[in-house]
Amino acid sequence: MNADDQPHHPRENTVLDGVPRGLLIDGTWQSATAQRTFDVEDPSTTTPLCAVPDATADDALQALDAADRAQPSWAAHPPRQRGEILRRAFETITSRHEDLSLLMTLEMGKPLAESRAEVTYAAEFFRWFAEEAVRIDGDYAVSPNGSGRMLITRQPVGPSLMVTPWNFPMAMGTRKIGPAVAAGCTMVIKPAHQTPLTMLALGEILTEAGLPPGVLNIITARHADEVMRPLITDPRARKLTFTGSTPVGRTLIEQSARQVLKTSMELGGNAPFLVFDDADVDAAVDGAMLAKMRNIGEACTAANRFYLHRDIAEEFTDKLTRRMRALRLGRGAGDNVEVGPLIDAAQLDKVTELVDDAVQQGARVLTGGKAESGPGYYYPPTVLTDVPPNARLTSEEVFGPVAPISTFTEEDEAITAANNTEFGLVSYAYTRDMPRALRISEALQTGMVGLNQGVVSNAAAPFGGVKQSGIGREGGKIGIDEYLETKYIAVGGL
Structure with missing residues (x-):
């Protein structure tokens, strides 16, 4: 296939120039502490599109610092307001549909028609979980012996680590970010090094929608293990969600066992x-x-x-x-x-x-x-x-x-x-x-x-597999459960 025969979209440079080129930490765009970068490649030509920061372990820990500081106030944020942030982000994605589609095509390679379909699909997770934010329920019951009451409530699990793949760079982000925002969890997210630009654009959209500083932190890095291992072994992290291959998922589950992290894994299929x-x-x-x-x-x-x-x-x-x-x-x-x-x-x-x-x-x-x-x-x-x-x-x-x-x-x-097959997606x-x-x-x-x-x-259905294809479900009414813990309060003295 001759590169000269491959047409270029007239808006490519404009779209690329509009993407933030930094790490999103505590609400600000920053360079990597080591001033390192890596190139994002156009898979249709093998030429670089641009360079983005190559985060270090120190950068990742700064992102977790921010998420940890923001967690108490974000958990107390009114559910309706959390939902409205997601709704505003949904509307912004919809209004920027064409630019986001082109950006995704440039870094991932899929045809524009496919990218347009993904942007529409991705936005639906924000719309869906905007509505689920106010539907987090609990329970109240009389103890069977009549001597007390049983109060059941659900609370955000806490700072959540997210690793997203290159094949659906926006939808796999919104499918994780949407329920976390709705539940009241702060986040550190690392997109795939092949396709970081879509996630950076999404971070800017959420910031514009009113997401408070520190709630969403984005770190771009060429080598995932260097930045993720320190986070996974840090006791402040309480949740790990990953979409990607089964071998990598197994490794992350092993690493997360040290802190007994709540995990959800969407892994390989056959x-x-x-x-x-x-x-x-x-x-x-x-x-x-x-x-x-x-x-x-x-x-x-x-x-x-x-x-x-x-x-x-x-x-x-x-x-x-x-x-x-x-x-x-x-x-x-x-x-x-x-x-x-x-x-x-x-x-x-x-x-x-x-x-x-x-x-x-x-x-x-x-x-x-x-x-x-x-x-x-x-x-x-x-x-x-x-x-x-x-x-x-x-x-x-x-x-x-x-x-x-x-x-x-x-x-x-x-x-x-x-x-x-060992898989069951x-x-x-x-x-x-x-x-x-x-x-x-x-x-x-x-x-x-x-x-x-x-x-x-x-977006309205639970997505996930059995056997070696993963743990947990994303999307649908139960998708928010992955970001909530159940607390039982025994009430006496009645």
């Missing part, structure tokens, strides 16, 4: 996509395109393994292959682009290795299958068939635009194959048989099921 013989094949293909190609396949919810009933396998495969082959690859900021670059060289190498491994073991390439030449981390939409069960991509998360297809004949066979199933739909939804070992639809993400 989503199966099941299509039964009675399914509406055209609808299933539509759903597959959403489940596979949302975010260029770089999503923990992406369909990673396709299991098709033999009676419909040929029709589905042909239609999916035509749809994948027709997708337009290019720089995300360009017109009519449907597939952008992968995030970096490491991700491109991983996708290449997984596809090559499957082909070496007998899989057939129906379209794609080889990285694009030239600048940028481009891998074309790919469909593989006859994928052997021992191919690495059946057990490892691809995180790219690759659809590996296998077949089955019996329902139990499909369920067994779908559950044959989401699964997808297409069938018009309602009893079967209920059976398989209950049998699939995942925290979420997309039944006859290819997208499950919804």
Whole structure:
């Protein structure tokens, strides 16, 4: 892919110039104490977009200092006012929709249409939790022996550490920040080093919305362990939330055990996509395109393994292959682009290795299958068939635009194959048989099921997995629970 052929959006420089280039600590934008910086790369060209501060451990501890100082007053802040801050931030995000979408595309690579959808989705978490701030409940009851009363209240857990990924740089931030603000928790958040700009823009929006100094602190850093380990082992931190890979999540859980931190982990996925013989094949293909190609396949919810009933396998495969082959690859900021670059060289190498491994073991390439030449981390939409069960991509998360297809004949066979993984985030199933739909939804070992639809993400629904895919839930009515502790007060002398 020739860089000269990739159009540049006329507002790119204006949008980049409008982003704060500092660490947000105690309500002010600061440089790193060591005056170090690192470059944010455009994955479509591999050239630097700009530089941001590379925080040190001292910077991170200053951020925690600020969060700790702000916690008592923020916890006492009226719930309605906390909600109104989120509502104002929601409205600002909506008003700056186009600029935020372009910014995300520049640093992450996804097409503008995808970025626009994410900004809309991200804003919904602020709107949702703005309404949940005033719905934090408790209980009051007579003791069973009648001698006293039981008062149950819920209080903010306290200073919360947040680590967000590069693939949804705004939505994964608002999904954590929204409930923390609503609950009355202060925060230190570290965005992924590949995509810090969207989080910095979000920090500015929340400051404008009236979030008091010290409530949200943002530290950008090239090496996460250097800044996060001192925070995780500091007794002032009371909560850790992470979205990212399972190996990193395991490490963070181990580190958090020292302080017995309350943790929520949204980790890796290996989503199966099941299509039964009675399914509406055209609808299933539509759903597959959403489940596979949302975010260029770089999503923990992406369909990673396709299991098709033999009676419909040929029709589905042909239609999916035509749809994948027709997708337009290019720089995300360009017109009519449907597939952008992968995030970096490491991700491109991983996708290449997984596809090559499957082909070496007998899989057939129906379209794609080889990285694009030239600048940028481009891998074309790919469909593989006859994928052997021992191919690495059946057990490892691809995180790219690759659809590996296998077949089955019996329902139990499909369920067994779908559950044959350490992961359990989401699964997808297409069938018009309602009893079967209920059976398989209950049998699939995942925290979420997309039944006859290819997208499950919804700010009003609980998001999370089982097994090695994580701990806890984000979003929905129970999403705020991750930032609250329950206190029981025994009342006597009555």
